[in-house]
Amino acid sequence: MKRTSLSVLTTVLLAGATLSGCSESQPGAGATSAPATSAATQSASHPDVFHFRIGTLDAVALKDGDIDAANDGKTFGVGQPTDQVAALLAAAGQPTDVLHLSIQPLLVRDGARVLLFDTGAADASFARAGRLPASLRAAGVEPSQVTDIFISHAHPDHAGGLLTREGALAFPNAAIHLSAPEWDALKGDADAAALVAAIAPKVATFQPGAAIIPGTVTAVAVDGHTPGHTAYEIASGDERLLYLGDSAHHYVVSVQRPEWTVQYDGDAPLAQASRRALLQRAADGNLRVYAVHFPFPGLGRVDAQGDGFVWVPER
Structure with missing residues (x-):
C-alpha cells in the first residue's frame, strides 16, 4: 500500500479527523520525568513557544496547531x-x-544559520493550524531569516507551510532539504505540481543517512511512511537530539504499540518495523527525542517497557 499523494493523505486525514477541541495533556499516572540535559523554558509571553538547548545550540519548539483523529x-x-x-x-x-x-516544527539556531525542521500544516482543512508564522516571530525570527528547512517528508502537515496562501515561498531565503527519494516521489505526484514548481529552485536533495550539515544535522532514514521519510539527528558536542518526523504519531498508541497499523503509512509493515527499530534505538541509547506530533513541546525520551515502550516527557 502506497500513499505518496498529498491529496490522498488529505482525504485520509479528513476521514479520520474530528475538528472538536483538543487538550494538550501529558502522560498520566505511572510516567516519570526524564532528567533534562539542558535548560528548557516555555515563553511566559507566548504559550506556543518553548525554548531549550541542544549543547550550545539554541532550540525552540514552535506550535503550529492540532489534529484530532477519531x-x-x-x-x-x-x-x-x-x-x-x-x-x-x-x-x-x-x-x-x-x-x-499536536503539530510543532522545530527551530534551531546554529551560528549564522537558522534551521527549521518541517513547516506545519498552514491552513489545511484537516487541522486547526497555521500558527507557525506567529510562533516563529514570537521566538524572534522572521520567515526571511530562515536559512535552511529540513522536511521530514512531503505530507501536508509537514510541508504545508512551505508556501503562502498566494503560492509564494513562505521562507524565501531558505534552502529546502529533503531526501532524494522523497523529492522524486513528490515530483511524480500530479496533485503537487504547483508546490514542486514553486520550491524546485530552492530544493537541495540528500541521500538517506547523509550528513547534511556535518557535525550538526544528519539524516536518519526511517522507511515505510513515505518513499523518503527522514528523521534527523541534531548534534552539538556530545549532545544529540533525535527529531522523529512521523516515525511515531501518538505518544501512547505509537509508542506502546509500535506494531499496530497506521493508515497514514504508505508501506505499513515496513513502517511498523522501522518504528520499532527507531524506538528501540532511542531507548537503548537513552536518546533525547523531539516528537513533532506528541503533546507540546514534544521533548522527552523513550523507555523500554514490556514488549513496547513508554514516552517520558521532559519536565
Missing part, C-alpha cells in the same frame, strides 16, 4: 478492536474516542 479503527490501530485502543488511551488518562496530535 478512534474508529480506520486511522490508528487499524484492524484492532476500538475498545483495545480505548483501553490503552484510558490507562494514560486520555479520552477514548479521539487521539489528539
Whole structure:
C-alpha cells in the first residue's frame, strides 16, 4: 500500500479527523520525568513557544496547531478492536474516542544559520493550524531569516507551510532539504505540481543517512511512511537530539504499540518495523527525542517497557 499523494493523505486525514477541541495533556499516572540535559523554558509571553538547548545550540519548539483523529479503527490501530485502543488511551488518562496530535516544527539556531525542521500544516482543512508564522516571530525570527528547512517528508502537515496562501515561498531565503527519494516521489505526484514548481529552485536533495550539515544535522532514514521519510539527528558536542518526523504519531498508541497499523503509512509493515527499530534505538541509547506530533513541546525520551515502550516527557 502506497500513499505518496498529498491529496490522498488529505482525504485520509479528513476521514479520520474530528475538528472538536483538543487538550494538550501529558502522560498520566505511572510516567516519570526524564532528567533534562539542558535548560528548557516555555515563553511566559507566548504559550506556543518553548525554548531549550541542544549543547550550545539554541532550540525552540514552535506550535503550529492540532489534529484530532477519531478512534474508529480506520486511522490508528487499524484492524484492532476500538475498545483495545480505548483501553490503552484510558490507562494514560486520555479520552477514548479521539487521539489528539499536536503539530510543532522545530527551530534551531546554529551560528549564522537558522534551521527549521518541517513547516506545519498552514491552513489545511484537516487541522486547526497555521500558527507557525506567529510562533516563529514570537521566538524572534522572521520567515526571511530562515536559512535552511529540513522536511521530514512531503505530507501536508509537514510541508504545508512551505508556501503562502498566494503560492509564494513562505521562507524565501531558505534552502529546502529533503531526501532524494522523497523529492522524486513528490515530483511524480500530479496533485503537487504547483508546490514542486514553486520550491524546485530552492530544493537541495540528500541521500538517506547523509550528513547534511556535518557535525550538526544528519539524516536518519526511517522507511515505510513515505518513499523518503527522514528523521534527523541534531548534534552539538556530545549532545544529540533525535527529531522523529512521523516515525511515531501518538505518544501512547505509537509508542506502546509500535506494531499496530497506521493508515497514514504508505508501506505499513515496513513502517511498523522501522518504528520499532527507531524506538528501540532511542531507548537503548537513552536518546533525547523531539516528537513533532506528541503533546507540546514534544521533548522527552523513550523507555523500554514490556514488549513496547513508554514516552517520558521532559519536565
